[in-house]
Amino acid sequence: MPELSFREAINQAIAEEMERDDSIFIVGEEVAKYQGAYKVTQGLLQKFGEQRVIDAPISESGFTGLGVGAAMVGLRPIVEVMTFNFSLVAIDQIINNAAKMRHMSGGQLKVPLVIRGPNGPAHQLAATHSQALESIFAHIPGLKVVVPGTPKDAKGLLKSAIRDDNPVIFMESEVMYGLKGEVPEGEYTIPLGKTDVKREGKDITIIAYGKMVNLAMEAAKSLSSDGIEAEVVDPMTVRPLDDEPMIESVKKTNRCIVVSEAWPFASVASEIGYRISSKAFDYLDAPVGLVTAEDVPMPYNKILEHNALPTIEKILNAANSVLYKK
């Protein structure tokens, strides 16, 4: 299988889908002439022209709402937010319009819309530009929320997201765009709402998604050299959450930690923590451990930033703690 970067995988998914279906267009800041703030849309303007690859003014609420409107009448917009931090100025359009339209209209309308872009901290971008916001979107019925962790998953999931008839929040990561991984050649999709076991193990379950999958895999490797086999479970889609495979895994390992780079309070991580705690109640040998971002606005300083986020050490400590080691 060829190796592609996360960026290329996403670019391919968009290009292939746009090729297939002319109701798809992409709109966002710097997506066209500039070739994407993070070069994710590189070459799309040249391929599909300015009717379908559209530079927008800095008006997230305006062009996200425009996307919702266009989706209500049959187009399939892809709205790129330069980062999800900026989706906050558009969140009313997402929560009150995109997510509720079908319900409010009694099923008359659908909103086949993808809102995508990088989420979470990158490199020293400080408080307003370093937010992992998936918990907010995952709270909202009517949305689907996808947070892929590998180039292969990103491509397959994004293609499904674009074909999905519902509004999908698709969260990438600036620091993952360069990450390489094997991506199957030719057409494939990965269904939304299906959890993937990324590594099998019998001693502890590590649940992680997005960027954190890679950290979890590294931690698992490290644990393995200590004789502990971790099962790494990746929901990929955080809403709807396919928790069955997580519960199954914990029934086998009896121990679990959840890793996420979002803030801890009322989060996807604590949701998963709660679900495991209650649904695998009789199987847990230790409380579910969480490894999340610290509960602080992100500081600019590099060292503080590193320490405000999950690290391998923190994962190993949490693992050891639920394994009652040291």
Place this chain on the structure above:
Amino acid sequence: MPELSFREAINQAIAEEMERDDSIFIVGEEVAKYQGAYKVTQGLLQKFGEQRVIDAPISESGFTGLGVGAAMVGLRPIVEVMTFNFSLVAIDQIINNAAKMRHMSGGQLKVPLVIRGPNGPAHQLAATHSQALESIFAHIPGLKVVVPGTPKDAKGLLKSAIRDDNPVIFMESEVMYGLKGEVPEGEYTIPLGKTDVKREGKDITIIAYGKMVNLAMEAAKSLSSDGIEAEVVDPMTVRPLDDEPMIESVKKTNRCIVVSEAWPFASVASEIGYRISSKAFDYLDAPVGLVTAEDVPMPYNKILEHNALPTIEKILNAANSVLYKK
């Protein structure tokens, strides 16, 4: 003690504080001439004049941001949102400006701001007007989030919120405004971030806040007639969450349910569920049960609406379930 409505209690708190400190002003839609969309600000214009009681255009982002700016330079604004549903158009100002200002400025600035108004469903207002949004705000470091359940608590907490030097989200309820309860005469405050045991019991802990406190109390009464004594625990402030008294309670009762009218996923309720599950791990005789709003946009129909929300029956069922009765 005199009986006051929730509305009157809040009105008193605002009036007393404005009397005390002329750096406080209130701004929002229809707060002045109209006397408040829900009459919470009745009489304030007459008392304090149009310099301090200010009708705003429908520009939540504008006047919330104006409040943040005024707070940065020493005023103590109270921003009324007509309902918290409309805070979504202002959420960037709340999350990126109000909550982060102190941190980003390295402690140079503070933002003594209260954003208040009704939260949660009222009577058949349908999907966009029936959202209990506390989980979103409670996710954000830098904010405090208060959701009082009784007139007495509302008054004492609001006075503390107004005196607090941090941005406080203060969530009331349209359907509670008429609710009466005893309110102490004279000056008193209730500190933010302190959990209150509303009813003592030994058999099960029911954690509830806001409107749900009253439902929980009723359910407790009903359980009591079946010989089950429920302890009703009310955090009042959901961020920062004072979970100690909850854990203490569960250590005694060994069983717990959490009641909230917000959506379940990545919510305050599942956060509490997770915390109890892990911090009282060795004491729980059953998984923590949650009684929340159904995971749906709120339907208009009265019967559907009623059934989309926590009810006494649902609480009793959940209680019986964690008590392993029927």
Place this chain on the structure above:
Amino acid sequence: MSDYAVQTNTEEYLSLGRNKLVEMYHTMVLIRRFEESAAKAYSQQKIGGFLHLYIGQEAVAVGSIAAIHKEDYIITAYRDHGHAIARGTDPRILMAELFGKYTGSSKGKGGSMHFFDAERKMLGGHAIVGAQVPLGTGIAFKAKYRKEDAVCLTYLGDAAMNQGAFHEALNLAGLWKLPVVYIVENNMYGMGTAVERASAVTELSKRGSAYGIEGMVADGMNVFAVYDAVKEAAKKARELSLPTLLEVRTYRYRGHSMSDPDSIYRTKQEIEEEKRRDPLEQMKKFLLDEKIATQKEIDRVDEEVKQTVAECVEFAENSPEPPLESMYDDIYVQ
């Protein structure tokens, strides 16, 4: 503006033909009676939530929708009864929606603020002030993207212009030359706040200049004035793909919603004064003066409407409540 302003383009209006003219009157009367009936049902607690009546503003929906094609789109805010009825939605399913019934246009999930008729390209019914403006802009974007010969009428209130969503959407429409007609129904108040207490500029159509969008003003109490203005704006949208910001000066007779104590912010006298421009009366007078209809025919319209509204209520009353499980339907397309 004089009361019952004389029609200037009488010839042209006559060319619309008797049927269309009587139908326009019929629709205005239907809207009014439908709402009066809804108000009654509300007071009987058969309807809940918010109920924002359109009474007084009927000429706007009827005049504007009469001026467009059935391929065109419309979208509005929560004060949406008039627009759905004018667009031809079966009023029975609208009344059923108000009653929250399963036969309602949104199966009882939407209520008064969320009338939708996808088939007739009536795209709601939206309850967050100003938030429908980007949607309407996106609908117009689709019309242009697909090279449809269609425009989108996007209605909003005077107070909605102060929302950021309005600003961002109009800039996009001006920049990308989208075939959209923004119709500001200036009824002089946003809830209890008079226009001049909310908008730094009170000549609302001028606010389009910030986006290179031409402004127009029309008398919103006169169905033909609205018709003319929308016709012209829609033509510009259709042929030149240019947006317009059209302010129509109108008035709501009732409170903002059912619970609005409107005496706080306006006088009885003002209301009575405005009622002298009543759009129904103006139209009726035109029909009679121009001998398009006789008093008897007018009476028959009133009678027909009465019966239709009675049927609406009956249909709504007799319709079933939605099954409980239906709350889980229509959230996701499976």
Place this chain on the structure above:
Amino acid sequence: MSDYAVQTNTEEYLSLGRNKLVEMYHTMVLIRRFEESAAKAYSQQKIGGFLHLYIGQEAVAVGSIAAIHKEDYIITAYRDHGHAIARGTDPRILMAELFGKYTGSSKGKGGSMHFFDAERKMLGGHAIVGAQVPLGTGIAFKAKYRKEDAVCLTYLGDAAMNQGAFHEALNLAGLWKLPVVYIVENNMYGMGTAVERASAVTELSKRGSAYGIEGMVADGMNVFAVYDAVKEAAKKARELSLPTLLEVRTYRYRGHSMSDPDSIYRTKQEIEEEKRRDPLEQMKKFLLDEKIATQKEIDRVDEEVKQTVAECVEFAENSPEPPLESMYDDIYVQ
């Protein structure tokens, strides 16, 4: 606009006095050298995150801040180095902030985009485009509420005007007559998007008319032109409590941020052309032509600045990293 436009009010500028004039030049040079030095440190990875350079725009911060009082407030976006320096913040603590050090103006928590100096009423440094505009409006509200003799200069980029927050804030300022001067630093691009590709109206100052706010335009490469315009606008704010929307035409020589491949959207030639209007060169020429300073004095300014900047870097280098626990500080006032 001609290169090195002749000063029209020479007499008046001379009345500012030699010290102030030389100081203004000094500040402009300091901003430029400070940033060149920061750019170098960035390339050595001593500075991280985004670094948006102000080079080319120095006349705006310096001219505008020279025109106000120390009681006045300023607030800007993420391209904020020039404003803090012009306001008199110790450049050493600013450089330390860029290096993320504990001695930095925000203790290493803010970085380039978040310069604050509360003491000097420099209220940030804000990284969400347009979101500082309501803040600046609120600051002006406070000045009026407290009957202070103060105004708030609220800076924003050309592209920021397309945000809803801008619209809502300007309507409030127009409606409530707040003493705020909105200074749009029109550097012709928002990131890679030229003004005419983002704004339906390109005469940006005209967008104020939607809020009854007077528009002004000034040459942003000429420190006196900026000074004059801001002086006038601030006077209007101070005496009449009226807001102004001032567009200053300027240019950024560098990319949007350090990683910007700006050849995609503009030509080398355009950049060279603009550099001919260089604000530092213009000012230097004025000082020499008017015999306010000799070449030797000019050279001394350059030398002083060089030394200051070297001290900044040294201070930053030698300052300690913030302690880990400090990330939990300054979130809440206890």
